[in-house]
Amino acid sequence: MKINRFWSWLALFFGILYFALPLIGTLEFSLRMRRGEYSLDAYRVVLGDPRFQATFSYSVAMAVATIIVGVLLVVPTAYWVQLKLRRWRPIIEFITLLPLVIPPIVIVFGYIRLYNTSSFLPLTGSAWGTNLLLMFGYVVLALPYMYRAVDTGLRAIDVRTLTEAAESLGAGWLTIMTRVILPNVLVAVLSGAFLTFAIVIGEFVLAALLNRPAFGPYLQLVGANRAYEPAALAVIAFSITWVCMGLIQLVTRFQKHTFAKR
């Protein structure tokens, strides 16, 4: 028993080392911009760069738009599949998994081919059209995570009976969705939303090939030309992801109607 525990701890130790060492190394390197001492100079430079502010706010705006469209698309779809189209579930699941097996580069080339200026829907002909295209691209990339999160949330409640109960009390579809279904899968939706946020903030391929001023291409640009700033940017990007993960945990814990008081 004791030996087993020793090996478990050893495996855990190496696991932590495997994940933490590169991060610690990156963090340490990002602090060494000033010769001979640790400083936050690299962070100061990065955060003071107008391009950082522009690209970061652009990506945040795209992430928010992606989340809104993703929720509006995924929640009703997953709800409808759960309620009426159970036989379609494998097909829908397969579709939602496609972005994991089709590389973003293929998706974006498809977009450029389909929506170029000489196509029936010339989205790439204008900045807002390209933004729209990028946002839909992000929705597709986030689909596996968003759908899975929402579907898991919906499976945890008796969607059909709750819907019928609300219907028998006079509620229409909008009331059922907003006051019965959504509040009960809110944690799942938020989990999906935070995952989407983390994906969009760091995404490179779609934004670079559609030539949009997003955070991902900026990260690559700085990485190619500077020494310490890319390390600082990497730490910032990691921190954003971690904050998102932490928020998922937090909202799960604060959903008072699901768990007994501690």
Add this chain to the structure above:
Amino acid sequence: MAYLEINDLQKDFAGLRVVKNFNLSVERGEFISFLGPSGCGKTTTLRMIAGFEAPSSGMIRIDGRDVVDLKPNQRNIGMVFQAYALFPNMTVDQNVAFGLKVAGRPKAEIDATVKEMLGLIKLDHLGSRYPFQLSGGQQQRVALARALAIKPKVLLLDEPLSALDAKIRVSLREEIRAIQNKLGITTIYVTHDQEEALSMSDRIVVMNEGRAEQIGAPFDIYNRPATRFVASFVGTLNLLRAVVADPTHGMVEIGRAKIDLGRQLPERKAGDPISVALRPEAVSLAAADGRSARLEGKVRDVSFLGSVIRVNVDVGGDRISLDTFNTPSTPPPVVGETAAVNFAPEDVLILDA
């Protein structure tokens, strides 16, 4: 015209007819139970009344209005589900108030109704709790209050007590009946538990294979079952093979014994094989007043159940089960000994063989 009228209702699922020519008239304030085994179509019929299933054909009229084309949220029907179906994100108060809020009632009215309904189910002290903080019985009472709060035209209950333990089931069914009586609300209650149906209902619809086999008061359903299915499904029944000896004088032969039923059997002719059915409580080992008919048999099995002793007697190859009270002064029958089974001819049910 009846308050709830169902005419020639049918429902097909993938080519299979699960509800067949269902007809029922329910008066205002009546308590009707749909009783039958799993898959007999009782829940499907209830769901068609609620609007969750569309009938393949037929008519459903509530208070003079055809509701078949109305959506469930337009029918003003209260529904209580087996799985409670309380909204987990809402407190008890909010659950009960839900239907009233959807209807856009003023806040003062909502508050008053919620208070009244929670008082009715005796849970007025638990208004701020969430469903997960309540027991199964409490949750189902809240579900009942929520369904009643909207003052529905018809209250539908789909096996509401099935998920509860036996003791709660008994107390809650009495409570449901008392509330229904107090409010005078027209109620349809689906159950496969005959005791529930017999104890609560004004009338019972016994269903089998999508058909209403018999519609009647609990007393009639139990004592005068119209079909063999109803006789065997409702209550325990002893079935004996018999032959009609003389239909005009009501004589039948059970084994070698001839029994005078004291009534004519106009639909039978001499020599027809029939089944003679007797409820356990209509049979006794000791001769009693009015129990003039008598069959000889052998005691096959004796089970001591405390206040009651269950005796199985073999009569010409058929088995009769009967219960006798345990009286300490009288020893129970002994397996293998000859026993006389006594019953009143008018208690005999005649069924097809």
